[in-house]
Amino acid sequence: xxxxxxxxSVSGAPGQRVTISxxxxxxxxxxxxxxxxxxxxxxxxxxxxxxxxxNRPSGVPDRFSGSKSGTSASLAITGLQAEDEADYYCQSYDxxxxxxxxxxxxxxxxxL
Amino acid sequence: EVQLVESGGxxxxxxxxxxxxxxxxxxxxxxxxxxxxxxxxGKGLEWVSYISSSGSTIYYADSVKGRFTISRDxxxxxxxxxxxxxxxxxxxxxxxxxHSGSYWGYFDYWGQGTLVTVSS
Numbered sequence: 001x002x003x004x005x006x007x008x009s010v011s012g013a014p015g016q017r018v019t020i021s022x023x024x025x026x027x028x029x030x031x032x033x034x035x036x037x038x039x040x041x042x043x044x045x046x047x048x049x050x051x052x053x054x055n056r057p058s059g060v061p062d063r064f065s066g067s068k069s070g071t072s073a074s075l076a077i078t079g080l081q082a083e084d085e086a087d088y089y090c091q092s093y094d095x096x097x098x099x100x101x102x103x104x105x106x107x108x109x110x111x112l
Numbered sequence: 113e114v115q116l117v118e119s120g121g122x123x124x125x126x127x128x129x130x131x132x133x134x135x136x137x138x139x140x141x142x143x144x145x146x147x148x149x150x151x152x153x154g155k156g157l158e159w160v161s162y163i164s165s166s167g168s169t170i171y172y173a174d175s176v177k178g179r180f181t182i183s184r185d186x187x188x189x190x191x192x193x194x195x196x197x198x199x200x201x202x203x204x205x206x207x208x209x210x211h212s213g214s215y216w217g218y219f220d221y222w223g224q225g226t227l228v229t230v231s232s
Contacts, residue, residue: 002156036218038157045207045222046149046157052213057220089157093216100171101147101159101216 003028004090004104011110012080020107022073022090028102030071033093037066037075040087040106049088050075077109085111114138114221116208121226128198128230134191134208134223142166142186145211147219148193150204158204161193162211176202198230 005023012018022035029035037050048057050066053073063084065076073092077084090104120132132148148160161182162171170182181194191208205227209219 033216034213034218038219045224046219047222048218048220051218051220091157091218100162100173103157103159106156 002105003094003102004092006088006090006104006107008105009108009110011112012077013112014080014082016080017076017078018080018109019077020075020088020090020109022075022104024071024073024092024094026071027096028071028092028094029068029073031095033095035066035068035073036091037064038089038091040089042086046089080111082111085109114210116210116221116223118206118208118223118226121206121228123229123231124198125232126199126230129194129196130198130228132193132195132206132208132226132228134193136189136191136208136210139210141184141189145215146184146191147209147211148182148191149207149209149219149222150202151207151225152201152204155204160206163191195228198228200230202228203230204228 034052038046039049040046053068054066063079067074087106089106094102115137117135124130147162163182167184179197183192205225207225208223210221212220
């Protein structure tokens with residue numbers, strides 16, 4: 001059971017907009033720690049997609065955006081493309097006794 | 113170009129040991145904190161261990177504390193993970209990942225991973 005909760009799967013048609021939620025608690029997201037997002041294409045290593053809640057590393061298309069509010073965060077993908085089909089993970093820091101750096105369980109995005 | 117290349121994975125019996133290595137290039141390794149993150153087959157990501165740039169500060173996930181040891185050799189631009197008393201549940205792809213941002217930050221570069229299989 002992951003410290004951060006994500007929906008197991010989401011789907012959308014090409015060109016559509018999808019969002020992926022990431023719900024935490026008062027010891028992680030709600031404590032003010034930033035949320036970061038990773039994209040893992042099939043058979044590859046994770047890649048940083050969003051850092052510091054809403055910042056995109058160089059090379060990441062502006063179709064990807066992130067936001068954070070309270071104890072939750074969201075990743076939005078607009079203009080969905082076939083190559084966006086991947087697993088997406090949120091990550092934050094947890095200040096509880098069993099904390100440190102924590103991930104969501106991951107969300108499988110299917111492009112219909 | 114930042115590159116992280118893991119090695120040392122393989123098949124090991126329960127109770128056995130394995131030492132993973134991560135060779136870093138394309139950045140000043142001694143200036144960065146580093147981590148190990150693992151992913152069991154078909155499962156999500158799990159942070160395993162953190163080491164500060166000098167090696168003086170180290171943290172472990174509860175699931176590996178007392179069995180795994182992280183270390184680094186800044187002269188060789190290398191990160192290590194000594195894994196002892198291995199269990200079936202340690203079976204995973206192990207990634208080394210560069211730490212970025214603040215102390216409670218994120219992982220901006222990842223290696224390709226090395227598979228560790230614990231089975232008799």
